[in-house]
Amino acid sequence: MPQSRQPLQSSALAAASLATLRRGDQLFETERRLNAVLNNASVSIFLMDDRQHCVYMNRAAEQLTGFTLAEVLARDCPLHDIVHHTYPDGRPFPLAECAIDRAFPQNNHERGEEVFVHADGHFYPVGFTASPIRDDSANIIGTIIEVRDISEEKAAAERQRLLLNELNHRVKNTLATVQSIAAQTFRGLAEVGARTVFDARMAALSTAHNVLVADNWESASLRSVVTRALAPHLLAEVDVDRFRMDGPDARLHPKVAVTLSMALHELMTNAAKYGALSVPEGRVHVTWSLEPMADDRQRLDLLWEEQGGPEVAAPARKGFGSRLIERQLPLEFDGRAEIEYRVAGVVCRLEVPLTALGWMGQDVITGQTAP
């Protein structure tokens, strides 16, 4: 019965439809805002359904992949087959092997790095964060994936790696060059013993730098420093019959690592020449602990004790070793050091406040603060 004389709408109905209209307005407004947010975001956002098909991507995602949303929808296949189908070495990348899609993430913010394939065929590294979308009953019905192009970060990391390699190379090379210059300069002039002592000190310095290289010059492991100093040479293990080492590991500032390495080297040399290591039955105990200091820092307390060696007499003249240990080391680190020439064996006590890691300008180099 068309055009009945029925009133247009009951007032209740009219009110309802007005509400619907208003809700429609609100929805439109909300969508407009969301689109503004999504399409101005610099991070790429993909909305995936439960079949791993992409049902929405923002403008940044279109620019990143080289595909438009319309093209992706038209392909009607998992997004993986469009942007992630080939490994960088050219092998096909089946969906089943894909970390992003396979995981259909149960946890929010599943993170990782992958290499995508652009519409024009080039590969680019990306960092992603994937989070599940749940329905009212908490069933997972899709995934939202944020993706960032990390080409620049990768390139910066690669540049830094190359610079570090170059630094390592140059430092080692410079040490070797100094050694060679000394050898050439003092050939026939210095006694052979002096050259041997010099070479051993250069080797100790070089070894200390090896420990630093292992951690990109940022710090060195205390245990490695001690172990490397006590080993007879680079390729050898510490002789466990002669040495007892006991103490926790810690990260040492490079300066502490180098000076401590040299100090231990001097103690080793002295022990081998005059002390416990000059006889087969001699032993050395190296024990250390980390003590809290008033200002949040820690202090390394290290004890070197020789036993079973010949009777010890205090040296008539203080040499390089005792100068380095008793004078320089405390001055350099605001610590304490003392060598006791006990009859039963040399005892050396070191107290070294551990400097906070880092160097002047490190935060700028590593990008922790804007330059």
Next chain:
Amino acid sequence: MTVLNGRRVLLVEDESLVAMLAEDMLMDLGCEVVLAMRLDKALALARTETFDAAVLDVNLGEARSYPIADVLFERSLPFLFATGYGTQGLERAYQGVPVLQKPYQQGPMEHLLHRLLICGELAQKGSEPCMRPGCTCQASLRSPSGKGTGFQADSPA
């Protein structure tokens, strides 16, 4: 006997092994050496004790030695910087200070300290390196010209 004999020199150098070398060189030149290896200790010494001259390593690991330089400027004590980077590695305000190139060598160290002690021309913060033709003193002219560097001295008076 040289002018360096018996002079009291503050040496600020933060690397143990390098400090030993510089200290020996200064002692061989006849100087009495007071060694500081940390910024706080060096600052305390620079403020309270008297020296004829000072040798400051620029890079002290976690810090630069400029605060010590400021104290020495204030007290009109002559000093030089030791650095592997040369004058270009110094902050502009300090580029008038003579620079001893690292690694330390006795000859240049003696030469610069000698100049510092007899030349009488004290570097000032913000002054420019000596540009007198043929001059090798590397000391600074007393009055900053203000030309070229764009740097203004703190108190031109």
